Amino acid sequence: MGLLRPGINEVIATTEFNAAPMGIIMRDGAARMVLFSGSHTAENIEKNGWLVANIVYDPLLYVKTAFGDIPHDNFIEESINGKKMYRLKDADAWAAFTATIDKKTSEALMVTLTPRKEIIERVSLHPVNRGFNSIIDITVHATRYRMNRDPELKTLIDYHAGIVRKCGGPRELAALDLLMQSIS
Ligand SMILES: Cc1cc2nc3c(=O)[nH]c(=O)nc-3n(C[C@H](O)[C@H](O)[C@H](O)COP(=O)(O)O)c2cc1C
Known part of the structure; x- marks a missing residue:
């Protein structure tokens, strides 16, 4: 395996x-x-x-x-x-x-x-996308930020949100919208 x-x-x-x-x-x-x-x-x-x-x-x-x-x-x-x-x-x-x-x-x-x-189940290719990678990072930070509202985490969230907006496709942008709603 x-x-x-x-x-x-x-x-x-x-x-x-x-x-x-x-x-x-x-x-x-x-x-x-x-x-x-x-x-x-x-x-x-x-x-x-x-x-x-x-x-x-x-x-x-x-x-x-x-x-x-x-x-x-x-x-x-x-x-x-x-x-x-x-x-x-x-x-x-x-x-x-x-x-x-x-x-x-x-x-x-x-x-x-x-x-x-x-x-x-299937083989599909995923060209590297910084927007996708930043969604993973931002989601990790956001699950913690939701609990403690640490301003340092908010800085990281804002940094990764910028990358998602620049590099992401529609699915990454939809994910970012949902994430921002979930922590507001
Ligand atoms: C990429 C990523 C990795 C995570 N890894 C862990 C982990 O290893 N252990 C953990 O306890 N939570 C981890 N989390 C946080 C959980 O996903 C989060 O607490 C979630 O709300 C748990 O959902 P559940 O209550 O349905 O299990 C991670 C989150 C992300 C976005």
């Missing part, structure tokens, strides 16, 4: 009928996550012990899933080693994992992932 690459893979993680952007850390052949307490993803992993990493390139979906829920018809059931798991219907590729909790603190869950199945 080799869908995810060394470093941090910013995927959309599905757990039950929940989807959220999450980082999967691949180091020395092992897949790990750090999940801050309070997210649905952390709750579901603790309860069910599985997660699917969905590879998608839709900037709007990153923003939608970071700040809210998406309808159930965005998900497809997969049977993995006799367990029902759910992935995104429109994922270009996906990797299903079982999840073991290594450590739990009041702030976070540290999790090791074991790969169970991965499929490439």
Whole structure:
């Protein structure tokens, strides 16, 4: 199995009928996550012990899933080693994992992932676009800014918003609009 690459893979993680952007850390052949307490993803992993990493390139979906829920018809059931798991219907590729909790603190869950199945559904090319990359960055900052209103994060958000406006296409601009509404 080799869908995810060394470093941090910013995927959309599905757990039950929940989807959220999450980082999967691949180091020395092992897949790990750090999940801050309070997210649905952390709750579901603790309860069910599985997660699917969905590879998608839709900037709007990153923003939608970071700040809210998406309808159930965005998900497809997969049977993995006799367990029902759910992935995104429109994922270009996906990797299903079982999840073991290594450590739990009041702030976070540290999790090791074991790969169970991965499929490439379609191959599509994505020329590098700084607007898309900045949507990923701005969404990370915005999920934190929403909690603490840190002015330094607002400076980073404004910087990346400038890049999205300059380099993004219509989908990136729609994602930026939704993001700005979500933190206003
Ligand atoms: C690209 C990206 C990567 C993220 N990685 C993580 C992560 O590794 N761990 C985490 O707890 N939150 C991470 N977040 C924040 C969650 O997506 C955010 O808290 C979200 O609201 C959780 O949704 P949920 O409650 O549906 O799980 C990330 C956000 C983005 C945009």
